[in-house]
Amino acid sequence: MNNYTPIIGLEIHVELATKSKMFCGCDANYFGGKPNTHTCPVCLGLPGALPVPNKKAIEWCIRIGLALNCEIPLHSKFDRKNYFYPDLPKGYQISQYDKPFAVNGRLVIKPFARGPLTKTVRIRRVHMEEDTGKLIHATVDGEKCTLIDFNRSGVPLVEIVTEPDIRTSEEARDFLKKLHQIIRYLGVSDADMEKGSMRLEPNISIRRKSEKEKERKGEENLPKYKVEVKNINSFNFAKKAIDYEISRHIELLDSGETPKQETRGWDEKKNITYSQRSKEEAHDYRYFPEPDIPPIVLSEKEKKRIRETIPELPDARTERFIKDYGLSEYDASILIDDKDTSEYFEKSIQQITNNKQQITPKVIANWIINKKADKSTVSPEELIKLITAKQQKPQMDATDLDLIIKKVIEANPKAVGNYKSGKEGAIMYLIGQVMRKTKGKANASQVRNLLTNLLK
Amino acid sequence: MADINANLSIPDVKKIAVLANIPLTDEEARKLAGELTQTLHFIEKIKKIDTKDIKPTSHVTGLSNVYRDDQISPSLTQKEALSQAKSTYKGYFKVPAVLKD
Amino acid sequence: MDLSELTVTETIKGLYQKKFSSVDITRSLFEKIKPLDKKIKAFVTIDSENALKKAEEADEKRKKGDARPFLGVPFTLKDNICTQGLRTTASAKVLENYIPQYDATISKKLKDAGVVILGKTNMDAWAHGSSTETSDFFTTLNPWDLEKLPGGSSGGSAATVAADLTIGSIGTETAGSIRQPASWCGVVGLKPTYGRVSRYGIISMGSSLDSPGPMTKTVEDAALTLPVIAGKDPQDATTSSIKLDDYLVNLKKGVKNLKVGISEEYQKIAEPIVREAVEKALKTIEKLGAIIVPVKLLDPTYSISVYTILQRAEVSANLARYDGIRYGEGREKFGEEAKRRIMLGTYALSAGYYDALYGKAQQIRTLIVEDFKKVFQKIDCIIAPTTPCVALPLGSSKTSPMFGEVQDVLVEPSTIAGLPGITLRCGFVGELPIGIQIIGPQFSEALILKVAYAYEQNTDWHKRKPNII
Numbered sequence A: 001m002n003n004y005t006p007i008i009g010l011e012i013h014v015e016l017a018t019k020s021k022m023f024c025g026c027d028a029n030y031f032g033g034k035p036n037t038h039t040c041p042v043c044l045g046l047p048g049a050l051p052v053p054n055k056k057a058i059e060w061c062i063r064i065g066l067a068l069n070c071e072i073p074l075h076s077k078f079d080r081k082n083y084f085y086p087d088l089p090k091g092y093q094i095s096q097y098d099k100p101f102a103v104n105g106r107l108v109i110k111p112f113a114r115g116p117l118t119k120t121v122r123i124r125r126v127h128m129e130e131d132t133g134k135l136i137h138a139t140v141d142g143e144k145c146t147l148i149d150f151n152r153s154g155v156p157l158v159e160i161v162t163e164p165d166i167r168t169s170e171e172a173r174d175f176l177k178k179l180h181q182i183i184r185y186l187g188v189s190d191a192d193m194e195k196g197s198m199r200l201e202p203n204i205s206i207r208r209k210s211e212k213e214k215e216r217k218g219e220e221n222l223p224k225y226k227v228e229v230k231n232i233n234s235f236n237f238a239k240k241a242i243d244y245e246i247s248r249h250i251e252l253l254d255s256g257e258t259p260k261q262e263t264r265g266w267d268e269k270k271n272i273t274y275s276q277r278s279k280e281e282a283h284d285y286r287y288f289p290e291p292d293i294p295p296i297v298l299s300e301k302e303k304k305r306i307r308e309t310i311p312e313l314p315d316a317r318t319e320r321f322i323k324d325y326g327l328s329e330y331d332a333s334i335l336i337d338d339k340d341t342s343e344y345f346e347k348s349i350q351q352i353t354n355n356k357q358q359i360t361p362k363v364i365a366n367w368i369i370n371k372k373a374d375k376s377t378v379s380p381e382e383l384i385k386l387i388t389a390k391q392q393k394p395q396m397d398a399t400d401l402d403l404i405i406k407k408v409i410e411a412n413p414k415a416v417g418n419y420k421s422g423k424e425g426a427i428m429y430l431i432g433q434v435m436r437k438t439k440g441k442a443n444a445s446q447v448r449n450l451l452t453n454l455l456k
Numbered sequence B: 001m002a003d004i005n006a007n008l009s010i011p012d013v014k015k016i017a018v019l020a021n022i023p024l025t026d027e028e029a030r031k032l033a034g035e036l037t038q039t040l041h042f043i044e045k046i047k048k049i050d051t052k053d054i055k056p057t058s059h060v061t062g063l064s065n066v067y068r069d070d071q072i073s074p075s076l077t078q079k080e081a082l083s084q085a086k087s088t089y090k091g092y093f094k095v096p097a098v099l100k101d
Numbered sequence C: 001m002d003l004s005e006l007t008v009t010e011t012i013k014g015l016y017q018k019k020f021s022s023v024d025i026t027r028s029l030f031e032k033i034k035p036l037d038k039k040i041k042a043f044v045t046i047d048s049e050n051a052l053k054k055a056e057e058a059d060e061k062r063k064k065g066d067a068r069p070f071l072g073v074p075f076t077l078k079d080n081i082c083t084q085g086l087r088t089t090a091s092a093k094v095l096e097n098y099i100p101q102y103d104a105t106i107s108k109k110l111k112d113a114g115v116v117i118l119g120k121t122n123m124d125a126w127a128h129g130s131s132t133e134t135s136d137f138f139t140t141l142n143p144w145d146l147e148k149l150p151g152g153s154s155g156g157s158a159a160t161v162a163a164d165l166t167i168g169s170i171g172t173e174t175a176g177s178i179r180q181p182a183s184w185c186g187v188v189g190l191k192p193t194y195g196r197v198s199r200y201g202i203i204s205m206g207s208s209l210d211s212p213g214p215m216t217k218t219v220e221d222a223a224l225t226l227p228v229i230a231g232k233d234p235q236d237a238t239t240s241s242i243k244l245d246d247y248l249v250n251l252k253k254g255v256k257n258l259k260v261g262i263s264e265e266y267q268k269i270a271e272p273i274v275r276e277a278v279e280k281a282l283k284t285i286e287k288l289g290a291i292i293v294p295v296k297l298l299d300p301t302y303s304i305s306v307y308t309i310l311q312r313a314e315v316s317a318n319l320a321r322y323d324g325i326r327y328g329e330g331r332e333k334f335g336e337e338a339k340r341r342i343m344l345g346t347y348a349l350s351a352g353y354y355d356a357l358y359g360k361a362q363q364i365r366t367l368i369v370e371d372f373k374k375v376f377q378k379i380d381c382i383i384a385p386t387t388p389c390v391a392l393p394l395g396s397s398k399t400s401p402m403f404g405e406v407q408d409v410l411v412e413p414s415t416i417a418g419l420p421g422i423t424l425r426c427g428f429v430g431e432l433p434i435g436i437q438i439i440g441p442q443f444s445e446a447l448i449l450k451v452a453y454a455y456e457q458n459t460d461w462h463k464r465k466p467n468i469i
Helices: A056-069 A169-186 A235-254 A300-309 A314-325 A330-339 A339-355 A361-369 A380-391 A399-411 A411-421 A424-438 A444-454 B010-020 B026-048 B080-084 C008-016 C022-040 C047-065 C105-112 C155-160 C181-183 C219-229 C247-252 C272-287 C301-318 C336-349 C355-375 C404-407 C412-414 C445-457
Strands: A004-015 A078-080 A092-095 A103-108 A119-130 A135-139 A143-149 A158-160 A198-207 A227-229 A261-269 A272-274 B092-096 C045-046 C075-077 C116-122 C168-173 C188-191 C211-216 C259-263 C291-295 C381-385 C421-429 C432-439
Touching: A004 A169, A004 A235, A056 A119, A056 A158, A056 A169, A078 C116, A078 C301, A092 A119, A092 A330, A092 C008, A092 C181, A103 A169, A119 A169, A119 A235, A143 A235, A169 A198, A169 A235, A169 A314, A169 A339, A169 A424, A227 A235, A235 A261, A235 A272, A314 A339, A330 A339, A330 A361, A339 A361, A339 A380, A361 A380, A361 A411, A361 C181, A399 A411, A399 A424, A399 A444, A411 A424, A411 C247, A424 A444, A424 C247, B026 C336, B026 C355, B092 C336, C008 C219, C022 C045, C022 C047, C022 C075, C022 C116, C045 C155, C047 C116, C047 C291, C075 C105, C075 C155, C075 C301, C105 C219, C155 C181, C155 C211, C168 C181, C168 C188, C168 C219, C181 C188, C181 C421, C181 C432, C188 C219, C188 C445, C219 C247, C219 C421, C219 C445, C247 C445, C259 C272, C259 C404, C272 C291, C272 C381, C272 C421, C272 C445, C301 C336, C301 C355, C301 C412, C336 C355, C355 C412, C421 C445, C432 C445
Parallel strands: A227 A261, C075 C116, C075 C168, C259 C291, C259 C381
Antiparallel strands: A004 A158, A004 A198, A078 A092, A103 A119, A119 A158, A135 A143, A143 B092, A198 A227, A261 A272, C045 C116, C168 C211, C188 C211, C188 C421, C381 C432, C421 C432
16 A cells, blocks of 8 residues: 555535426426326427526536635536436436536545644536436346336436545545535535435546655646446445555556556445446547537626525534634534534524523533434423523532542442453442432532542 | 548448447448448538637527526326336336346 | 418408308318328328317307417428327337327417417428438428429428418428428428527427428418417527517518628529529519629538538437337337438547537538628628529439438528528429528518518419419
């Protein structure tokens, strides 16, 4: 591994949560629907049907581009990408080729778990396209066949492509998590990976480290091959697939071979990737400008309007939580991890200002982080009531408590010995004894603190 | 700029046929090689026109930013959607097995 | 009175004045269709039962005070215009049994206007051609001479109008498919500005070029019919929201002081007899007060190459959906012409050749657009022959893989630029009509209709009928 540097890029497809499909008025929420009940002449590719683009989907695509610090070019257009597959009803996919909605962005990842270092991943492009139908492989009357449901056909799909800036599978996972978080914050997709509304495609190659090699940017420095792993539906699988590919490539390179440029699939049961022979033949997509859709011109005014629809994003919210509520970076990052949780936290904070209670944001943060209350059943108002009730518990006189603790220590030499010899669980027994003696009046965590101090 | 390859061979024609998903017999491929070559020779004429710095036109209407609002309109019923298909099964279109992806 | 000979104008008037009913006309048309279509073979599908039912309904409604002008007026539709529940084949084997689940926007508009659809007319398969000889079913014959071609691709529509098998018809043009058969069959063919009439539900050929339009017995009929099918369509993003003119009011305003351009580049392509007829027509128009201005236009023969590349490329993608899964037959059922076009288009778009072919053609398209723009700063419209020659004998299209493109050379530049054009009779060679076309700037339908009307009303060409009827 040390002799090689992995070169990793990512392609991510995100299905937008618009009401209707990309080019027709069919309900885009196809999940769980009966097959072929969300189709019309347009998304079924009937003779003569024409596409008309969904305004909201385009705005949301640009919103994603802006959130990823992309430039939004003045001129964009749709193109036809020609290929044949039974799930593609028109025989071409309406996509964007040389003039996507967003280009040249970047996303900074700050993996807290791995120290203060940040990493910038450049975003090559963000473009708009349409999803395909769904194939189901089945056996009917003893014969193998493929069944097709076109409910998903034409659902708006945004493709995000990074530059090959990623060097480890951890970075890839961190990037994907961060991207997922941003998409959720933007409110443009449920980004539910199990449902397939966010699909991951890492591309991997590895480069031999030369003696003087520095991280030089530029094409000439990239390996001559690239392996793409298709349609992965979890961050961990993406990480595993990358790791698997890295070791596979090293093995090949060490034995003097060059890995083949190809598309591979991920087998989540065996935790391996496998060659997809069917897709190996070189594609020639014959892109050309979509004659059915006039070009798109985005004025500065329009871009500004879309920019204004972007809500506070995770990084900004983390900083604000630290600054405004005095939270630690760690607590803040956990709270903002999920958009709903961070909003729940803020609503709870509002409750205290309303009630003028002496509860600090830190306490609320702890309650939420330690999941002392379930946010799906406890409203922010109820949460504050719970915390208040807990805090109003009569406190024991400190000297009395001290005395009781010392007595418990004297009476339980065995447990004390166990604790001191490293069996940390023994402290629970001691805490229990103290709580019993105080008839539950003491605060358990306070007792724990006092005990550990005395047993040092 | 790649030049127009105005003389298509039978293997060239077969390669294009794969891209175009058109099944061809050898006889058809041979005939097409001749016909397509004839047409390519004819259209080669455009080489004579200087188009340096000329922008391409893909739309003559002058229209831009034509959208629809994100509103749901009724879909076909499943029965209507499937009505013209040769082979269906339990609400699905059915085709011979294609390779799993 | 033979009701089948009625024009749209006369039909509307007569129905309004209760001189006859829609059922009367429809019956008399079918009485004529029955024997004559066996000879001409203009229809792919004749929908007599339903048409008569619709005619009865129209008469009922009219009795109850429904005053929609087109209520009960019979029309034929080219068979590439989707009609819900009525077989639509584009004269292609692949779609031989296709019954559309929806109406094209113009089908819906015609139905909403109360038009009675008599049936669907034959065409070159997928609109690929200028003869109807590439129809996967049969060739339509020219009503003026059954040994001649009707032109195409809207040859069936043109023949139904010429032979009085309908009151009016709707065709479609990509480059010449309305004007060329209209010229060869001696009817009025209006190819509107690209984007004036919705393409939604019309089986796509060259998406950046396709324009549906009326094919009628008179210029006034075309002016009456255009607004029924034209206008912004929310389902076709390339339709324009520019308001429709009042074509009828403009029609009779005359041509006084209009500057009419004539181009030697076009004239010299036509056979001498056609050229003479057009020059004579120009004299008539000049006498009516127009000013004839010689202009220089780009050599139209370049347009053959440009059009061929653009159209083949778009065809290769537009025919990709026909895979036999959701409807129709599989791709092995494509006819020879469709295969040739798909193959050439695929090649023109493929890696390595795009720039030299498709890219280059799109650049020349810019030059053609600009050429017309420049000329239209000096003149109001252009007059030219519609086709280089009159109707050719059956079998003529089989000699060249580019028969259509060569026949359509005089309409290709204007269609590439998305301009409107109208063709009408300006003479005869023996029994065969000669066509003259008037081309105007984008959205100048009112103007070209006015010029066509002035010429038509001051000549007698339109009064002649084919011997067969």
